[in-house]
Amino acid sequence: MRSRFHRLVATFLIVSALVSTTAQATFVRPAVPSMSALVCTTAPKFYYINGIMAPDAETEGTEAQILAMALAAEGIGHYNEVESIYNPSEGLFLDIGRKLLAQKVAEGLSGLLSFMENAFNFMLGNSSTLTAADQTNIQNSLAAATANAVTNGLDSAAAQTLKTATDTVINQAAIGIKVVLVAHSEGNMFAQALYAETQIQGANVYNPSGFNIAQQFQVVNVATPAARADTGKYVTASQDIVINLAARALALVTGTLQPATANWDAGPNIYASDPIGHSFVKVYLNNSLNGLEGQVLTLATQAASAAQSFGQENPEGPMQIVATTGAGTASYTVTAPDGSTTTTPLGNGANMTVFKPSCSDLKEGTYSVTANIVSVQQGPVFGVDTELSVPVLNVSGTNAGNQFIDFWSSPSPISDQGTVMDIEVSKDESSGGFNEQFFIYSRQ
Amino acid sequence: MLTSKLVSIAVFATVALTACGGGVTASGSGSSTSPATPAASGTYVPNGNAATVQGIDSAGRGYRDDVAQLISDSYSAVPTVKVGAELAAQAYQASLSTAAQAMSDTTPMIEQEAQIGGCAARNAGLSNAQALITAEHAIYARTFNTDARMAARQKYAAKATTAGVLPFDPTKCASIVGGAR
Numbered sequence: 001m002r003s004r005f006h007r008l009v010a011t012f013l014i015v016s017a018l019v020s021t022t023a024q025a026t027f028v029r030p031a032v033p034s035m036s037a038l039v040c041t042t043a044p045k046f047y048y049i050n051g052i053m054a055p056d057a058e059t060e061g062t063e064a065q066i067l068a069m070a071l072a073a074e075g076i077g078h079y080n081e082v083e084s085i086y087n088p089s090e091g092l093f094l095d096i097g098r099k100l101l102a103q104k105v106a107e108g109l110s111g112l113l114s115f116m117e118n119a120f121n122f123m124l125g126n127s128s129t130l131t132a133a134d135q136t137n138i139q140n141s142l143a144a145a146t147a148n149a150v151t152n153g154l155d156s157a158a159a160q161t162l163k164t165a166t167d168t169v170i171n172q173a174a175i176g177i178k179v180v181l182v183a184h185s186e187g188n189m190f191a192q193a194l195y196a197e198t199q200i201q202g203a204n205v206y207n208p209s210g211f212n213i214a215q216q217f218q219v220v221n222v223a224t225p226a227a228r229a230d231t232g233k234y235v236t237a238s239q240d241i242v243i244n245l246a247a248r249a250l251a252l253v254t255g256t257l258q259p260a261t262a263n264w265d266a267g268p269n270i271y272a273s274d275p276i277g278h279s280f281v282k283v284y285l286n287n288s289l290n291g292l293e294g295q296v297l298t299l300a301t302q303a304a305s306a307a308q309s310f311g312q313e314n315p316e317g318p319m320q321i322v323a324t325t326g327a328g329t330a331s332y333t334v335t336a337p338d339g340s341t342t343t344t345p346l347g348n349g350a351n352m353t354v355f356k357p358s359c360s361d362l363k364e365g366t367y368s369v370t371a372n373i374v375s376v377q378q379g380p381v382f383g384v385d386t387e388l389s390v391p392v393l394n395v396s397g398t399n400a401g402n403q404f405i406d407f408w409s410s411p412s413p414i415s416d417q418g419t420v421m422d423i424e425v426s427k428d429e430s431s432g433g434f435n436e437q438f439f440i441y442s443r444q
Numbered sequence: 445m446l447t448s449k450l451v452s453i454a455v456f457a458t459v460a461l462t463a464c465g466g467g468v469t470a471s472g473s474g475s476s477t478s479p480a481t482p483a484a485s486g487t488y489v490p491n492g493n494a495a496t497v498q499g500i501d502s503a504g505r506g507y508r509d510d511v512a513q514l515i516s517d518s519y520s521a522v523p524t525v526k527v528g529a530e531l532a533a534q535a536y537q538a539s540l541s542t543a544a545q546a547m548s549d550t551t552p553m554i555e556q557e558a559q560i561g562g563c564a565a566r567n568a569g570l571s572n573a574q575a576l577i578t579a580e581h582a583i584y585a586r587t588f589n590t591d592a593r594m595a596a597r598q599k600y601a602a603k604a605t606t607a608g609v610l611p612f613d614p615t616k617c618a619s620i621v622g623g624a625r
Binding site (some may be wrong): 047054056057058059060061062063064065066070073081082083084085086088093094095097098101102111113114116117118119120121124125126157160161163164165166167168169273279281282285286351440 | 488490491495500514528531532535536553555557558559560561562563564565566569570573574576579580581582584585586589590591594595597598601602605606607608609611612613614
């Protein structure tokens with residue numbers, strides 16, 4: 001895997017026009033940044049993915065904001081708003097409802113309206129007046145649907161939604177944002193598919209520039225029917241009837257495949273909150289069930305920490321500036337916002353790092369890069385080429401990640417000097433990192 | 445982008461209003477936030493309101509009379525939970541409207557549902573989270589209590605063909621919460 005740095009050098013290139021002159025040229029700063037990126041971010045973007053038993057967008061939006069409030073109460077920072085990823089499982093949920101109703105019609109039940117309302121309430125974790133036999137029947141239907149999602153993967157509707165959602169989520173990562181997916185129940189199968197897309201190395205349909213973003217993603221699996229956690233962080237209550245039943249259904253179908261073992265004893269009070277012990281809000285974000293909510297938030301904290309950001313974990317740091325020189329010599333000076341300077345001379349044919357701060361070194365303000373370039377090639381035509389490159393994230397594809405200066409003259413050797421690049425650094429409160437804006441001068 | 449979101453809101457509002465029509469004159473309860481004691485018309489109980497997919501909304505709230513009665517009976521003790529229940533009722537009922545059923549892509553409405561749910565949660569606060577979810581689920585269970593209603597909801601959900609991430613904008617919540625009835 002090539003580093004993001006090398007990819008950007010290959011991807012973004014501005015070549016100044018060849019200048020045939022003996023007079024010194026002027027380097028002109030662009031009016032708008034050539035590119036920008038968020039680096040050294042600490043707060044991830046949280047996405048919530050609902051399960052089949054809380055299927056509609058209304059409650060999905062509610063659950064996402066309850067998660068946001070729980071994160072805030074725990075002091076877990078996040079980038080912008082917690083948002084949900086649409087898991088289009090409502091059709092499957094309604095399928096179960098319609099089959100249950102058809103069954104009762106066939107049995108000649110008179111109170112169909114009451115039955116259906118109670119059945120839905122039970123499926124959604126509310127209290128109901130259903131008979132024990134009906135409850136068992138519904139639990140088995142839910143477990144079978146969950147197991148089916150594991151064995152058969154996403155249906156066509158979910159596959160289409162996955163594409164749209166993956167595009168959005170990867171675009172966030174590509175500008176430097178860390179991402180944590182929190183998935184519940186059957187939504188874990190959706191999360192698993194989405195996470196897999198983010199881990200593809202190299203250029204692909206969602207990541208055409210091949211940015212190395214895989215390590216920016218983490219997943220918290222809540223009540224997962226999957227056999228293993230995506231990034232090792234999951235919690236399932238021992239009393240979660242749906243997952244336990246799904247395990248049996250899966251074992252029946254596959255012989256060996258089982259959901260990840262339940263790993264939290266939520267105590268018997270779980271059923272007072274939810275008759276099937278499975279609801280995201282009423283069970284897993286319930287602060288009165290033997291610390292279950294705390295465990296979910298602990299996993300969220302761990303995921304936020306484990307998700308890597310650009311600048312902190314990559315070897316080139318947030319702003320490595322590399323210079324190369326051919327047919328000439330150059331000297332680059334980087335002036336930091338505090339006035340300190342770093343000067344690096346380059347001999348003919350050199351390729352070296354001239355500046356490389358770490359996240360802890362980075363300061364708000366402008367880093368200014370000046371160059372002093374002299375051609376050494378023998379006449380009658382004297383030429384020189386120099387290149388400055390910086391590691392950045394960018395998704396627009398229209399901006400430059402490096403500056404290529406190439407000029408020649410005749411009949412005498414020439415030199416050129418001036419400011420060739422500014423990098424403006426400002427604190428980004430929402431992500432906890434810095435916004436870097438690169439102004440790459442053009443030679444005119 | 446802003447324009448498309450505004451269009452989405454406008455579409456949702458239009459659909460919600462369209463959903464109000466039930467073809468029955470007002471029962472006289474009038475007040476949207478303090479439903480009156482059930483009238484003897486039979487429209488306040490599920491059995492009296494199951495003849496059509498959209499059912500009877502005699503007070504023009506944007507949801508059926510029997511759903512209003514459920515909110516009044518079970519989810520009116522905590523004002524913010526009641527608001528959440530009313531918003532959910534409006535959103536669910538809107539999905540059954542003629543306009544929603546005729547849409548080729550229901551994604552704007554699905555996104556607006558998520559926005560409404562998020563606003564209801566923010567309005568209720570963490571201390572009422574369990575009660576709010578319980579109320580929303582109960583409203584769902586009541587709203588889609590016939591096969592025809594379930595089928596209509598399925599049709600509506602299946603047409604959210606361009607949905608992906610469901611955005612949430614807290615700055616829109618004041619007007620959304622204020623629109624509960």
